[in-house]
Amino acid sequence: xxxxxxxxxxxxxxxxxxxxxxxxxxxxxxxxxxxxxxxxxxxxxxxxxxxxxxxxxxxxxxxxxxxxxxxxxxxxxxxxxxxxxxxxxxxxxxxxxxxxxxxxxxxxxxxxxxxxxxxxxxxxxxxxxxxxxxxxxxxxxxxxxxxxxxxxxxxxxxxxxxxxxxxxxxxxxxxxxxxxxxxxxxxxxxxxxxxxxxxxxxxxxxxxxxxxxxxxxxxxxxxxxxxxxxxxxxxxxxxxxxxxxxxxxxxxxxxxxxxxxxxxxxxxxxxxxxxxxxxxxxxxxxxxxxxxxxxxxxxxxxxxxxxxxxxxxxxxxxxxxxxxxxxxxxxxxxxx
Numbered sequence: 333x334x335x336x337x338x339x340x341x342x343x344x345x346x347x348x349x350x351x352x353x354x355x356x357x358x359x360x361x362x363x364x365x366x367x368x369x370x371x372x373x374x375x376x377x378x379x380x381x382x383x384x385x386x387x388x389x390x391x392x393x394x395x396x397x398x399x400x401x402x403x404x405x406x407x408x409x410x411x412x413x414x415x416x417x418x419x420x421x422x423x424x425x426x427x428x429x430x431x432x433x434x435x436x437x438x439x440x441x442x443x444x445x446x447x448x449x450x451x452x453x454x455x456x457x458x459x460x461x462x463x464x465x466x467x468x469x470x471x472x473x474x475x476x477x478x479x480x481x482x483x484x485x486x487x488x489x490x491x492x493x494x495x496x497x498x499x500x501x502x503x504x505x506x507x508x509x510x511x512x513x514x515x516x517x518x519x520x521x522x523x524x525x526x527x528x529x530x531x532x533x534x535x536x537x538x539x540x541x542x543x544x545x546x547x548x549x550x551x552x553x554x555x556x557x558x559x560x561x562x563x564x565x566x567x568x569x570x571x572x573x574x575x576x577x578x579x580x581x582x583x584x585x586x587x588x589x590x591x592x593x594x595x596x597x598x599x600x601x602x603x604x605x606x607x608x609x610x611x612x613x614x615x616x617x618x619x620x621x622x623x624x625x626x627x628x629x630x631x632x633x634x635x636x637x638x639x640x641x642x643x644x645x646x647x648x649x650x651x652x653x654x655x656x657x658x659x660x661x662x663x664x665x666x667x668x
Contacts, residue, residue: 348509350374350519351541352618355528357577358563359556360548361600364629366523371626372615376512377521379438383422383430384504385522386530389413391500391537398455399493407487411455418448429562439511447510451503457488501537529580535593542594542618548634549601549662550578551649555637567645571652578656594618599661604631 352369356362370377386392389410397410420426422435436444461481490496508520527534531543557563557570564570596617603610607628615622637646646666650657657664 347513348505348519350521350618350620351505351538352519352521352544353527353534353538353541354521354523354525354544354546355531356525356546356548357528357550357553357574358525359553359560360525361546361603361629361634362523362525364627365544365546365600365603366521368611368625368627368629369521372620372623374517374620375519375521376508376515376517377523378435378508378511380433380435381524382435382508382522383524384418384435384507385524385537386527386533387417387524389417391504392530392533394455394487395493395496395500395533398487398496399490402489404486407457407489408484411452411485411487415448415452419445439507440514443510444507447503447507451500452485454499455487457486459483459485497536504537526577529577529584531584531593531595532588540594542596544614544618545595545597546603547597547599547660549637550574550653550657550660551641551646551666552634552637554649554653555641555645567648568652571649575653575656578653578660582656582659600629600634601631604629604634 352375354362354366354369366377369375384390391414394410394414397406419436421428421430422433423437424431424433462484464480464482508522512518512520528545534541534543554567554570554574557574558565558567564573596614598610598614603614610629611625612622643666650665650667654664
């Protein structure tokens with residue numbers, strides 16, 4: 333690998349001054365906050381979530397497959413699935429929720445695909461063609477099946493996990509830092525909400541990154557989920573969808589010392605109640621100069637659930653998530 337594991341990347345990663353990741357449960361203000369931070373003179377935020385870090389088949393899975401859990405089959409599948417995620421799924425070539433995604437266009441199409449190709453090439457150990465039977469109905473005359481080659485691109489084994497982590501952190505810096513530089517910005521802000529549950533890996537990639545965890549009253553989060561096309565519309569199903577996220581987050585808090593990292597937890601309701609004060613305090617904690625940004629948090633949208641959610645459904649959320657609502661810092665009951 334050489335003494336400089338990312339010499340192929342160039343030097344732009346050294347120019348990134350601020351790395352910010354906004355996380356949460358979804359429907360809690362992550363999008364609004366990321367867009368606002370992206371209007372700061374020093375911060376670039378892509379138009380959409382990247383889903384490259386901790387989503388299935390992203391960098392976290394890739395690191396595990398090429399280090400601690402290495403087998404040649406796992407290395408082949410992990411590299412292949414990462415390429416599919418990066419070049420097909422997140423570029424709108426799949427028939428699922430991401431079919432309107434255009435991450436390559438958002439970050440600069442030519443440079444994006446060049447960086448993905450270069451990374452896959454760097455992580456490839458060797459390639460070969462495996463000859464396998466083509467699919468056909470069962471034969472009863474004893475004749476042989478037709479065969480066709482399958483191209484196998486096997487990932488490299490990294491006995492030192494830190495080497496691979498450094499390469500991938502530099503690659504992501506080049507990806508977002510390059511886009512930031514094109515917008516005359518010196519830092520980036522990425523928002524994929526459920527990176528919340530992979531913060532140890534996030535800080536492994538970017539030890540100095542600031543993580544902003546924005547929370548919202550779980551009753552409002554649940555109500556908002558029932559109104560999204562990608563989430564369950566039935567309230568009980570939405571609660572089943574959300575409850576493991578809250579429980580996993582609270583369990584994770586027992587496993588990591590958040591005080592050792594640049595971790596900022598902020599309530600969306602507090603930002604909306606006093607945006608000027610909340611904005612200035614947040615930017616100061618992120619090491620950024622105060623700036624007006626391009627808008628503000630609106631309490632009306634955050635509190636729609638109070639006017640629109642039937643009271644029996646409010647009570648249902650409180651019955652199922654009461655202890656979790658309290659643990660997230662909110663009053664667990666709306667009853668007198």
